[in-house]
Amino acid sequence: MAASTSAGGFRVPAARAGAGDLPEGEQPAPPGDLRSVLVTSVLSLEPLDLDLFRGRHYWVPVTRRLFGGQIVGQALVAAAKAVTEDVHAHSLHCYFVRAGDPTVPVLYQVERTRTGKSFSVRSVKAIQHGKPILICQASFQQTQESPVQHQFTMPTVPPPEELLTQEELIQKYLQDPNLVEKYRLGLNKILAQEVPVEIKPVNPPELFSQLSQEPKQLFWVRARGYIGECDMKLHCCVAAYISDYAFLGTALLPHRQHPVMFMVSLDHSMWFHAPFRADHWMLYECESPWAGKSSPCCRCWGAAGPQGNGCSLSRAGGCRGLVHGRLWRRDGVLAVTCAQEGVIRVKQSPAESKL
Numbered sequence: 001m002a003a004s005t006s007a008g009g010f011r012v013p014a015a016r017a018g019a020g021d022l023p024e025g026e027q028p029a030p031p032g033d034l035r036s037v038l039v040t041s042v043l044s045l046e047p048l049d050l051d052l053f054r055g056r057h058y059w060v061p062v063t064r065r066l067f068g069g070q071i072v073g074q075a076l077v078a079a080a081k082a083v084t085e086d087v088h089a090h091s092l093h094c095y096f097v098r099a100g101d102p103t104v105p106v107l108y109q110v111e112r113t114r115t116g117k118s119f120s121v122r123s124v125k126a127i128q129h130g131k132p133i134l135i136c137q138a139s140f141q142q143t144q145e146s147p148v149q150h151q152f153t154m155p156t157v158p159p160p161e162e163l164l165t166q167e168e169l170i171q172k173y174l175q176d177p178n179l180v181e182k183y184r185l186g187l188n189k190i191l192a193q194e195v196p197v198e199i200k201p202v203n204p205p206e207l208f209s210q211l212s213q214e215p216k217q218l219f220w221v222r223a224r225g226y227i228g229e230c231d232m233k234l235h236c237c238v239a240a241y242i243s244d245y246a247f248l249g250t251a252l253l254p255h256r257q258h259p260v261m262f263m264v265s266l267d268h269s270m271w272f273h274a275p276f277r278a279d280h281w282m283l284y285e286c287e288s289p290w291a292g293k294s295s296p297c298c299r300c301w302g303a304a305g306p307q308g309n310g311c312s313l314s315r316a317g318g319c320r321g322l323v324h325g326r327l328w329r330r331d332g333v334l335a336v337t338c339a340q341e342g343v344i345r346v347k348q349s350p351a352e353s354k355l
Contacts, residue, residue: 036225036279037196038238042070043077051110053078055126057102059195066100068265069244071126071134073237078108079122079138080233087120087140089236094268098133100126106133118142140233151273154332160220160281163200167191173207183208196224197245200281210257215288217250220281221327227279238278239336240270243325248342251288251321258346265342266320276327276335283328291321291344319344 037058045053055074061067072094080089100106111123119141126134164172170187173179179187202218223238248265276282325338 036223036227036238038073038223038225038241038278039227039234042196042241043073043234043237045074045077045081045108047081048107051078051082051112053081053108053110055106055108057105059193060102061193064102065264066102066106066133067244068096068268069241071096071100071106072136072244072268073241074106075108075124075126075134075136076138076233076237076240078110079124079136080140080237082110082112082122083115083120083140085231087142089233089272090119090139090141091271092136092138092240092269094134094136096134096265096267098128098131099264100133101128104128113137118144151334152326154283154328154334155218155285157202157218157283159330160200163202163220164204166199166201169201169204180208195245197242198222198224199245202283205253205256212254212256215250215253215291217246217253217286219246219284221245221284222281223279225279227277229277232275235276235278236270236272236336239272239276239327242278243270243284243327243336243338244268244340247286247323247325247338247340248321248344250286250323251291251342251344253288255291255346258348260344261347262345263342265340267341269339271337272335273337274329274333274335276329276333281330282335283330285326285328286323287325288321288323291319293319319346 041056042058045055047053053074055070055077057066057070059067059070072092075094076089076092079092105128107127109125109127111125113121113123119139122138122140124134124136124138125132126136170191174184174187198221200220202220205213205217221242223242227235227238244265248263252260252263320341321344322341323339325336325340326334327336327338329335
């Protein structure tokens with residue numbers, strides 16, 4: 001049996017997988033240390049004291065804010081370190097309360113809120129400059145059998161082997177001699193980023209089109225590199241990182257005519273249903289059931305109807321978008337469900353502007 005190593009407190013097999021251990025369409029890891037950077041770096045927290053950890057950054061988006069998926073994934077790592085090996089993560093609920101600073105590490109402080117026979121809850125604060133930037137509640141459960149089981153049916157889509165990666169699609173766009181220079185520069189910046197996630201869109205939209213489309217998208221996704229069979233909690237932490245990538249953008253698909261001025265996540269929730277490998281292809285099904293301005297207050301609802309016309313409280317909130325997601329294993333098993341809400345502010349045309 002191959003020796004195992006420790007990654008962020010989880011035991012991970014050091015040897016590469018044999019071809020017979022992999023599902024159809026998955027390749028064995030080549031010789032050498034090609035372990036996923038999500039395991040060896042991003043999700044590897046430094047212990048400072050009991051239930052206190054420090055996390056560092058690997059990839060910072062062009063927004064120059066910390067990637068929300070990184071903070072959620074690291075918070076779940078911290079929570080998982082405060083439970084026993086025989087329990088599994090079954091859900092997490094997070095609020096982003098401040099923007100993250102990419103120039104300093106993040107401290108993760110864990111509170112052992114409750115340890116029960118079936119369920120245990122851990123509360124985590126992600127802290128920078130002495131203030132929380134994220135608050136997370138993670139729940140863990142002992143494995144229990146039940147005859148009550150059902151799930152939706154996985155969408156029928158082409159397998160990942162038949163699709164182009166996001167990088168290959170960008171290279172295809174760059175071959176267009178008529179591509180506007182500012183778009184060319186932007187695409188080259190994206191290519192230069194070392195994102196630790198592989199993505200293959202099922203129906204990639206026209207990149208620069210302003211045509212409205214249905215608020216749904218499908219793409220195959222997996223962690224770059226090799227993770228292998230290990231503590232399922234580690235794969236849940238990797239999935240937490242992956243789940244935030246391009247998620248909120250689903251709410252923008254019907255509104256592509258509006259340039260985005262500001263977009264940030266408010267909260268993020270996940271429910272883990274079945275075992276999975278985050279370094280194997282999974283289908284990420286994303287949809288946005290709603291986007292709109294903040295709800296009017298009760299005073300303006302009664303005085304001016306549901307639009308809240310003339311109410312300063314209603315006008316101040318901006319637009320929120322809600323997105324739902326499902327991560328499917330290749331064999332059709334629903335592995336993870338996600339939900340997120342975010343603030344979206346777009347540039348209004350002169351006719352739409354209230355100024």
